[in-house]
Amino acid sequence: MAIIEVVDLVKRYDRKVAVDGVSFTVDEGEIFGILGPNGAGKTTTVECVEGLRSPDGGTIRVDGLDPRRDRAELRSRLGVQLQQSELPDHIRVGEALDLYASFHRDPADWRELLDRLGLGDRAKTPYRKLSGGQKQRVSIALALIGKPRIAVLDELTTGLDPQARRDTWALVEQVRDSGVTVVLVTHFMEEAERLCDRLALIDAGKLVAVDSPAGLVSRLDGEQRVRFRPTAPLDLALLADLPEVESAERHGPQVVVTGKGNLLHAVTSCLARNHVVAADLRIEQAGLDDAFIHLTGRALTE
Numbered sequence: 001m002a003i004i005e006v007v008d009l010v011k012r013y014d015r016k017v018a019v020d021g022v023s024f025t026v027d028e029g030e031i032f033g034i035l036g037p038n039g040a041g042k043t044t045t046v047e048c049v050e051g052l053r054s055p056d057g058g059t060i061r062v063d064g065l066d067p068r069r070d071r072a073e074l075r076s077r078l079g080v081q082l083q084q085s086e087l088p089d090h091i092r093v094g095e096a097l098d099l100y101a102s103f104h105r106d107p108a109d110w111r112e113l114l115d116r117l118g119l120g121d122r123a124k125t126p127y128r129k130l131s132g133g134q135k136q137r138v139s140i141a142l143a144l145i146g147k148p149r150i151a152v153l154d155e156l157t158t159g160l161d162p163q164a165r166r167d168t169w170a171l172v173e174q175v176r177d178s179g180v181t182v183v184l185v186t187h188f189m190e191e192a193e194r195l196c197d198r199l200a201l202i203d204a205g206k207l208v209a210v211d212s213p214a215g216l217v218s219r220l221d222g223e224q225r226v227r228f229r230p231t232a233p234l235d236l237a238l239l240a241d242l243p244e245v246e247s248a249e250r251h252g253p254q255v256v257v258t259g260k261g262n263l264l265h266a267v268t269s270c271l272a273r274n275h276v277v278a279a280d281l282r283i284e285q286a287g288l289d290d291a292f293i294h295l296t297g298r299a300l301t302e
């Protein structure tokens with residue numbers, strides 16, 4: 001069942017159209033990703049969903065509510081992750097949670113919430129002394145303090161090291177498994193692929209596709225990539241002319257060939273015929289980043 005419905009959303013800043021006719025639905029209990037490059041309109045879209053911005057066109061329903069008209073009621077149903085800079089410098093973790101709990105009619109027990117998020121021993125720690133990953137956990141706690149049905153998490157793992165990022169992902173799954181619908185804004189492919197049940201790809205204000213990560217990748221119809229380092233001069237046109245090959249490009253010392261069918265065999269036979277030995281040869285299946293290139297014609301640069 002859809003808990004969020006966005007239909008033909010349009011949002012302009014002066015003449016700039018930031019969101020241009022975007023429609024999607026978020027099902028109850030899923031992690032729904034909004035993925036796109038910087039400036040694609042992701043934050044503007046979720047700010048309209050949160051009721052923080054007035055759309056210039058289209059309709060939005062969140063748990064049956066109109067986010068602008070029913071803002072007060074929405075606050076108890078939709079939890080928004082706080083940006084780090086919004087917390088005063090010297091506030092302690094427990095004080096911050098206590099303060100935000102006081103904004104809600106029926107808040108969660110914040111001590112229990114801290115325990116659940118692995119911050120049980122940090123209640124007295126000044127917020128500024130936390131690590132990046134711990135700060136993100138506090139921001140998740142603040143999003144959940146009002147016992148919302150939906151949590152919106154925006155660029156949750158930006159700036160975190162890989163381990164802290166993985167820990168945060170596990171936490172987001174835990175939030176989903178506790179029954180909260182999660183809307184996750186991200187420009188990290190790996191995060192979207194690993195975490196999202198479904199996602200909306202947004203590029204330049206327009207919706208490119210909505211599907212599961214596997215569904216988006218399957219649109220590539222079995223595209224593969226072969227990567228190697230030629231140990232002798234190689235004319236890439238030889239590879240590009242093979243029927244299995246769609247593209248052959250140099251990436252520094254490496255050659256990257258994409259194509260379909262028995263690509264690996266076609267490439268290695270061609271190299272053997274031309275007396276070129278391929279070092280560090282690897283074959284890779286297409287991923288979400290390839291799907292993005294396929295759908296938009298350009299790479300989502302991180």
Ligand SMILES: Nc1ncnc2c1ncn2[C@@H]1O[C@H](COP(=O)(O)OP(=O)(O)OP(=O)(O)O)[C@@H](O)[C@H]1O
Nearest residue numbers: 013016018036037038039040041042043044045187
């Ligand atoms: N308050 C504003 N006033 C004017 N233009 C804005 C404003 N906020 C965003 N924009 C512009 O609208 C477009 C969409 O911005 P938005 O922040 O929604 O994108 P985003 O996909 O969230 O990007 P990022 O990942 O960089 O946050 C961008 O071109 C941005 O410069």
